[in-house]
Amino acid sequence: MDIQKLDIGVLIIGAGPAGAGVSFFLSKFKIPHIVIEREVFPRDKVCGDACSGKTTSVLNKANPEWMEEVYRNRTQYLPSWGVKFAAPNGNSLSIPFNPKRTKTTKAPGFIAPRLMFDNFLFEKMESPYCTIYQGAQVKSIYTAPDKVTVHVLHEGVDYMIAADILVGADGDKSIVRKKFIVENEVSKTSAVGLRAYYEGVTGMSRENYIELHFLPEILPGYLWIFPMGNGMANVGVGMLSEVVRKRKLNLRDEMMYALKNNPQIGPRFEDAKLIDKVYGWGLPLAAKKKKPISGDNFLLVGDAACLVDPFTGEGIGNALFSGMKAAEAIRRGIERSDFSRLFFKDAYDKEVYSALADELKASMWLQKICKYPWMVNMLINKANKSHSLQETIIGMFTDVDMRQQLTKPSFYIKALLNK
Ligand SMILES: Cc1cc2nc3c(=O)[nH]c(=O)nc-3n(C[C@H](O)[C@H](O)[C@H](O)COP(=O)(O)OP(=O)(O)OC[C@H]3O[C@@H](n4cnc5c(N)ncnc54)[C@H](O)[C@@H]3O)c2cc1C
Numbered sequence: 001m002d003i004q005k006l007d008i009g010v011l012i013i014g015a016g017p018a019g020a021g022v023s024f025f026l027s028k029f030k031i032p033h034i035v036i037e038r039e040v041f042p043r044d045k046v047c048g049d050a051c052s053g054k055t056t057s058v059l060n061k062a063n064p065e066w067m068e069e070v071y072r073n074r075t076q077y078l079p080s081w082g083v084k085f086a087a088p089n090g091n092s093l094s095i096p097f098n099p100k101r102t103k104t105t106k107a108p109g110f111i112a113p114r115l116m117f118d119n120f121l122f123e124k125m126e127s128p129y130c131t132i133y134q135g136a137q138v139k140s141i142y143t144a145p146d147k148v149t150v151h152v153l154h155e156g157v158d159y160m161i162a163a164d165i166l167v168g169a170d171g172d173k174s175i176v177r178k179k180f181i182v183e184n185e186v187s188k189t190s191a192v193g194l195r196a197y198y199e200g201v202t203g204m205s206r207e208n209y210i211e212l213h214f215l216p217e218i219l220p221g222y223l224w225i226f227p228m229g230n231g232m233a234n235v236g237v238g239m240l241s242e243v244v245r246k247r248k249l250n251l252r253d254e255m256m257y258a259l260k261n262n263p264q265i266g267p268r269f270e271d272a273k274l275i276d277k278v279y280g281w282g283l284p285l286a287a288k289k290k291k292p293i294s295g296d297n298f299l300l301v302g303d304a305a306c307l308v309d310p311f312t313g314e315g316i317g318n319a320l321f322s323g324m325k326a327a328e329a330i331r332r333g334i335e336r337s338d339f340s341r342l343f344f345k346d347a348y349d350k351e352v353y354s355a356l357a358d359e360l361k362a363s364m365w366l367q368k369i370c371k372y373p374w375m376v377n378m379l380i381n382k383a384n385k386s387h388s389l390q391e392t393i394i395g396m397f398t399d400v401d402m403r404q405q406l407t408k409p410s411f412y413i414k415a416l417l418n419k
Contacts, residue, residue, distance in 0.1 A: 002157075002158070003158045003159070003160055004157055004158065004159045004160070005159075005160050005162070006034070006159055006160070006161045006162070007161075007162045007163075008032060008033065008034050008161060008162070008163050008164075009031060009032060009033065009163065009164050009165065009334065010022075010026060010031060010032075010033035010034075010163060010164070010165045010167065010330055011033065011034050011035075011036065011148070011150060011161055011163035011165070011166050011167070012033060012034070012035045012036070012166075012167040012169050013035075013036050013138060013150070013166070013167070013168055013169060013170045013175070013176055014035075014036075014037065014038075014168070014169035014170035014171060014174075014302075014304070015035050015037035015041070015122055015125065015132065015134065015169070016045065016118060016121075016169065016171060016302065016303075016319065017055075017118065017121055017302060017316050017319040017320050017323070018169040018171075018301040018302025018303065018304065018305075018319035018320070018322060018323045019035055019037070019167070019169030019170075019301070019302075019323065020118075020121040020122065020124065020125055020320070020323065021058060021062075021301065021302075021319060021320040021321070021322070021323020021324050021326075021327070022167050022169060022301055022323040022324075022326050022327050022330075023035055023125045023127075023130050023323075023327075024062040024063075024124065024125065024323070024324075024327075025062065025323070025324050025327030025328065025331075026129060026130070026327045026330065026331075027125075027127035027128075027129040027130055028062065028327075029327065029331045030129060031129060031327075031330065031331065031334065032129045032130075032131075033129060033130055033131075034130075034131045034132075034133070034161060034163075035125065035130060035131070035132045035133070036133050036136045036138060036150070036152055036154075036161075037132065037133070037134040037135070037136060038135070038136065038137065038138075038170075039134065039135070040134050040135045041118070041119050041122040041134060042115050042116070042118070042119035042122075043115070043118065043119075044114060044115045045114040045115075045118060045281075046114075046193070046194075046195045046279045046280065046281035047114045047195060047234075047281075047316070048193075048195065048224055048226055048234055048236055048313065049111050049112055049113050049114055049117070049226060049228065049234045050080070050109060050110075050111050050210055050224075050226050050234075050314070051109060051110050051111070051112060051117070051316050051317065052108070052109050052312075052314055052316075052317050053097075053108045053109060053317075054314075054317030054318065054320070054321055055316050055317045055320055056106075056108070056109075056110075058317070058320040058321050058323075058324050059320070061324065062124075062324075063124070066120075066124060067106075069120075070110065070112070070120070071106060074229060075229050075230060076112055076113065076116045076117075076229055077110045077111070077112045077116075077117075077229060078110060078111045078112070078208050078227060078228055078229040079106070079107030079109075079110050079208060080097075080107055080108075080109045080110060080111055080207075080208045080209065080210055080226075080227070081096055081097060081098070081101075081107055081108075081207040081208060081209065082094060082095055082096040082097050082205070082207060082209040082210075083095060083097065083209055083210050083211075083212065084205065084209045084210070084211045084212070085212050085214070085380055086211065086212070086213040086214060086215075086264060086380075087214055087373075087376050087377045087379075087380035087381070088214055088215060088216040088219060088373040088376055088377055089373075089377045089381075090263065090264050091377070091380050091381055091384065092264075092380065093380045093383050093384055093390075094205070094209055095383075095390060096207075097109060107208075109210070111208070111210070111226050111227060111228055111229070111234065112229075113228065113234075117316075133152065133154045133159075135154070135155070136152050136153065136154040137152065137153045137154075138150055138151070138152055138175060139151040139152065139153055139158075141166070141175070141176070141179045143296075143297070146164070146297065146339070147162050147163065147164065147297065148162070148163050148165075148166040148297050148298060149161065149162045149163075150163070150166065163297075164297065164334075164339050165297055165298065165299065165330055165333065165339050166297060166298045166299075167298070167299050167300075167301060167326055167330075168180075168298065168299070168300040168301070168304040168305075169300075169301045169302055169304060169319075169323065170304050171302070171303045171304060172281065172282040172283070172284050172303045172304075173282070174300065174303070174304035176298065176300060176304060177300055177304050177305075180295055180298050180300075181291065181292060181295070181300070190240075190241050190282055190283060190284050190285055190306075191221075191238055191239060191240050191241055191282070191283040191285055191308075191310075191313070192238070192239060192241050192244060192251065192280060192281070192282055192283065193236055193237065193238035193239075193280065193281060193282075193283055193313065194236050194237050194238075194251055194252060194255055194278050194279065194280045195234060195235075195236040195278070195279050195280075195281070196234075196235045196236060196255070196274055196276075196278045196279075197228075197232055197233070197234060197235075197274075197275040197276055198232060198233050198235050198269070198272045198273065198274055198275065199231060199232045199233075199272065199273050199275055200271050200272040200273050201225065201233040201235070201268055201269060201272045202267075202268045202270075202271070202272075203267075203268045204225075204227045204233065205227070208227045209227075210224065210225075210226045210227075211224060211225040211226070212224055212312075213225070213262075213264070213265065214370060214373070214376045215258050215262055215265070216373060217254060217257060217258040217261075217262060218237055218239070218254060218255075218258055219370060219371070219373055219376075220239070220240065220243060220367075220370040220371045221237055221238050221239030221240070221243070221370075222237070222238060222370070223235070223236070223237045223255065223258055223259075223265070224236055224237075224238075225265075232275065233272075235255075235259070236255070237251060237254065237255045237258075238283060238313045239251060241282075251280065252278055252280075255278070283303075283308045283313055283315065284303050284304075284306040284307075284308055285306065285308045285309075285310040286306055286307050286308060286309065286310055286318075286356070286360045286363075287306065287310075288364060290349070290353050291306065292345070292349060293305040293306075293307075293322075293348065293349050293352065294329075294341070294344035294345060294348045294349055295341045295344065296339065296340055296341045297339050299326045299329065299330070299344060299348055301319065301322040301323045301326045302315065302318065302319030302320075302322055302323065303315055303319065305322055305352075307319065307322055307352070307356070309359070309360065309363050310360065310363045310364050310367045311362075311363035311364070311366040311367045311370075312363065318356065321352075321355070321356075322352050325348060325351050325352050325355070326348060328347075328351070329344060329347040329348035329351065332347050333347065
């Protein structure tokens with residue numbers, strides 16, 4: 001059998017947002033790299049399709065012109081100006097992401113079908129420093145002192161690619177994570193989600209607010225309705241896997257029941273039509289105990305590193321952000337010729353976790369609160385009456401210090417007393 005041998009500094013497995021994030025910044029640093037992708041782009045990814053300010057901020061760092069392109073394409077990227085929370089008792093609270101906006105302010109978030117958005121990112125990976133093999137199959141990963149070798153089958157040709165650094169950007173079921181960090185194979189905090197595309201949903205906000213519904217039928221998970229650019233809506237549910245297992249839930253049935261019977265939601269779906277099938281996928285949520293996300297000659301990014309926000313389910317922003325941080329750590333490693341576990345622990349794990357620590361902590365609290373419907377009802381009732389509480393909740397989306405408040409019991413006592 002004829003085997004092609006390649007030698008490269010950095011090999012990335014996976015070309016989703018995390019792999020693209022690594023590649024953008026490696027190209028910026030003029031570091032040659034190879035990307036191996038199983039699918040052929042454009043490819044779909046089950047998702048709520050909502051991108052937050054973190055996505056925008058990383059893309060702006062990679063190339064400020066890219067976001068301008070996104071803003072111009074209004075048929076595929078819908079700007080979103082706020083969020084609506086609906087409590088189990090049916091009361092809701094709508095809050096703008098940026099109440100101080102002017103006519104020139106750009107929307108802090110946007111909704112874009114992943115089929116389009118990931119392809120947009122994929123095309124932006126093109127650079128003289130990046131070689132992509134898509135539709136490629138990873139057969140095995142071998143470790144040797146100071147190198148990782150990956151056996152890849154691409155268009156009938158076998159490749160043995162030796163790399164100084166392997167980056168696992170291969171999503172929820174990462175084979176790189178399984179190879180290097182066995183205890184991460186099953187994460188107790190993981191969640192599952194369903195996504196459905198609908199047309200004809202009524203009652204959508206004029207300013208494209210995303211909607212999070214904490215329905216009694218779905219708690220401690222939630223149902224989302226996100227508007228899309230073409231008159232459609234991305235509708236889905238997310239729930240902790242252990243709850244699904246324990247209660248032996250059929251998540252699809254739960255979602256369909258809520259869409260038909262919930263008094264607030266049902267009437268809005270009376271004439272709505274389901275487009276395509278309902279698809280499910282895992283969400284590897286960030287856990288309280290920080291797991292290693294690098295080691296000798298490897299790093300994990302995005303879902304492979306379990307970086308999904310445990311409250312919002314947001315993972316695109318953290319995938320791009322960890323990709324950027326991985327590229328920065330790799331650049332420093334190359335400068336020092338150091339690809340060791342100790343170096344990456346400091347240059348990568350510490351950097352990522354310290355940047356995300358506060359928001360992840362707040363999200364873990366919020367996730368816990370969702371177990372108590374009365375608490376969600378109370379918070380939304382009070383926020384509707386209290387301007388200062390509304391401002392705190394707005395701050396959750398714009399200001400990490402504000403999010404910190406949510407981790408303090410005093411916040412809930414004050415809210416309860418309406419102070
Ligand atoms: C139901 C649901 C709703 C969600 N909603 C949102 C939301 O609204 N907003 C948000 O920000 N996040 C959301 N997320 C999370 C978000 O989808 C992920 O966090 C994000 O896709 C992570 O990006 P990634 O690049 O790490 O992984 P992925 O997007 O999964 O990309 C991984 C890539 O690696 C490739 N790959 C995998 N295995 C191999 C292999 N062996 N060899 C080669 N290539 C391989 C895959 O084909 C894929 O292209 C949601 C997730 C789910 C499941």
